[in-house]
Amino acid sequence: MSELERFGVSIPDDLLNKFDKIISNKGYSNRSEAIRDLIRDNIVEQSIAEDGEVAGTITLVYDHHQRDLADKLMDIQHDFYKNIISTTHIHMDHHNCLEVLVVKGKSKKVNEIGNKLMSTKGVKHGKLVMTSTGKELK
Numbered sequence: 001m002s003e004l005e006r007f008g009v010s011i012p013d014d015l016l017n018k019f020d021k022i023i024s025n026k027g028y029s030n031r032s033e034a035i036r037d038l039i040r041d042n043i044v045e046q047s048i049a050e051d052g053e054v055a056g057t058i059t060l061v062y063d064h065h066q067r068d069l070a071d072k073l074m075d076i077q078h079d080f081y082k083n084i085i086s087t088t089h090i091h092m093d094h095h096n097c098l099e100v101l102v103v104k105g106k107s108k109k110v111n112e113i114g115n116k117l118m119s120t121k122g123v124k125h126g127k128l129v130m131t132s133t134g135k136e137l138k
């Protein structure tokens, strides 16, 4: 466990009021945990920007009847098998599929995988979310 440090912050009251309203709506019971989360988010964003090691999810929605699409998506996934830890495929209805891939690796690589899959013709919607592997956060 790391030691806790206290520090004082000077901040305009209207800015602090807005912050308090936002964190209260999000369910935080005090400012400290909200500020810790902001700092952690900043560390994660920095790590992503510096091509650090990240974990992520890539979510895809597509129509599997679209010609060759499922094959194309599978080919891309095999090209990056070292970075794709797990995939889940859900048949949403007769046409639509939802696929969620859990990925890990350098942020540039994870971004490349996400972009290749999401930009494949016929993918209706795609989203890449990158987060920390947890190692760098306390």
Ligand code: NI
Pocket (backbone or CB within 6 Å): 064, 089, 090, 091, 092, 096, 097, 098
């Ligand atoms: Ni399906």
